[in-house]
Amino acid sequence: MMKPELDVELEKFRKTLGSALSEGGTQPLLRLTDEELAILDPESIQECIAPTPHLMKMEAEERDWALATALRSLVSRQVVEVSNIGELDALMRSDESSQTTLSRRPVDVDMRITPEVSLALTLRRTSSRALAAEQHTSSGLAHAFVYVHADDLYLVERVTAGGLHMFTLASTARDAAELVQLLVDPFDVADKDGPVELLEPEHLNEGRLNGPLNDTINNALVVGQIVALADAPGPLLTTYATDKVVWTVFVEKPNAPTGIQSRSVGSTTLHQMIAELVEPPARASH
Template identity: 50%
Template structure:
């Protein structure tokens, strides 16, 4: 079975700005801080926000490991889940039920219905907010976390100095959306991911690195030992029209180091340093600031 989602965008610049201001004001009235918004699986997102695999920058780790037929089954199941959770309302549900019954009748013979049925749906408010903020951010911070358990991700969609949406993507393909009106609160979420054991202790002496010799064999001790013994390796990169800084973090059992690249392909400006918790938080917050 294949389905095609039909969705009206209708988001003018005025509508988007009104949504941003309304959300920022609501967060301020609620006392600020981090406000959980929504949880969705890979396959549920594929239903309400279908993006070709090669076009999107947010990974879908669970769907990525499935075959095409398994993806079809997962997405069909996710559609039912979204309806039962009242996150979407499908107006042509009878037509879809007929298509699903036809597919079930032909599955045993290894056949496919072979035609697309548009899904006419209305999206619940919290899902609509997440999709709007996901699509309309002109600037974002992407965080990639590598541990022994696998790779996870986080994205901070930067809409203004007082509106951020954070999307965490677990190794199993669960997407957790959070809203905040505070740059410090957004930075705290990312800091907890790159330093989950709280080992960032104190600032050390900064070291200039040679951009042509950045492998662990040439960076020198103690950074080489930190890289080899890292339990969590983070990669923080600003996504925008104008390239931003890249920060790589290495967290061991006892300390955390950062390697900061101020500009892409720069011949200088690559700095390594052991950092404390306050310096790490400031470094992440700087990545989240909108340039004046």
Template identity: 50%
Template sequence: MTLEDVREGLGKALAEEGSRPLLRLTDEELAVLNPAAAERSIVAAPHLEGMSAQEREWVLATALRSLVSRDLAEIANAAELDVALREGHGSDEVELDMRLSPDLELALALRGTAGRVLAVERTTSAGTEYVYVYLHTRDLLLVEQVTGGGMHSLSLVATVEEAAETIRQLVDPQGVAGHDGSSQELDPQDLQRDAIAPPLKDVIDNALVVGQLVLLADLPGPLLMTYATAEELWAVRVDAPDAPTSVTARRVGRQTLVDRIVHMMAFPV
């Protein structure tokens, strides 16, 4: 069965049964499944960041045991691995014979084969959280929500609109996006905060929630920044992340915010 067959089958199932949670994994569980890929992953691993090499070795060994205990993985050469760990050797010195559960295999395949990913970061005084939407087809998306503590919740989602609502709740947790305002054109050369004029400057200075949405693809997509105060939410759109040609800022209502998120994930007609 090809990947396209899997996508088509999943899309039909989601259309009939609706979206569903898939798995919950930790930073270290994801890292131990593919240590080489973990070093260059686009997905944040907040729990692992800042750990020493020795600390990472310890938590990865524990993560492997966790996967086995939860029946997500089976280690055919577990005895050999145990001997290596007892003798003080790193787990990377033993070639694992690991067999994964169907749901885990599916999650890893969908994470690794999406042609486009919408990466979302939300920062508040409490820390930073993330959402990644892996765009496969119009009726098959994998949504990965990452907490500041490094818990990854993966779900199969049936529509772009449903994924957009998840993101809206992340960047506007208090629901302050009320109504639309007039659009404000910004000079790309004046993107430094001190060069931005009111009212946007005041919104940025008083923002309680800051969101960043960027489409990761072969051709980089637009960047959308959101700034939510206690009373309103503004969205700043940049045409291209590293070479902005047009920058617009606007106070937005709930539906406009959702529409902009949907537009970033739109599939070609």
């Protein structure tokens, strides 16, 4: 299987794409399943930060058949073009009758992918910085990743608990932050800002919390965690959303003895906090 590449030099491509995107704003790019990503870019399963939750739950033989089905789906949707699809189809039919999986009867796949797929897979591998967000609910764990390429070029990848990957291009940090905000405040209940309260580490580590924050944590329907990924550990924003309110706990850096802030937030403030994690003010001011 081929590794996706772009025919233009990457920095020039980023600049060209960023300029084009700024004229059209945020644009959905494509959707892929875990299995389809494993077909299109198999190395990314181990090398990229985004998880493949559905694929990882499968046994080896089940995974083989899921990948075979994913390839057929990609071809039928014209996401990829496989010149030797007849050979693959004949092999799959013989495997069905002999109960032999494709992985035990390897065949070279002559595959060409669409520009949209090549774009998404390249941008998720080559970003200068990234932001990771998690959404914890009773339904499971969902993720969002913002891959930062330039001040006017961001790739946002949202991953559902069922392993659906939704890719979107954003032209500003604020547009990217809006997509992340949908993950941590899906009910849009962030209403108004409350006063900032300072916490000590032991308050969180030992569960010594009182008042509205404690009530919100105990009744949270959605718990979010957002962190900027870098060589040095950065700030962590944790959100707690009920059906009426959103509280945030902001930690400047892991194990910090001070600087832990909590507050209830409105939608505008929550958006600003996320945007500053996507694009820190010091960088944005350049």
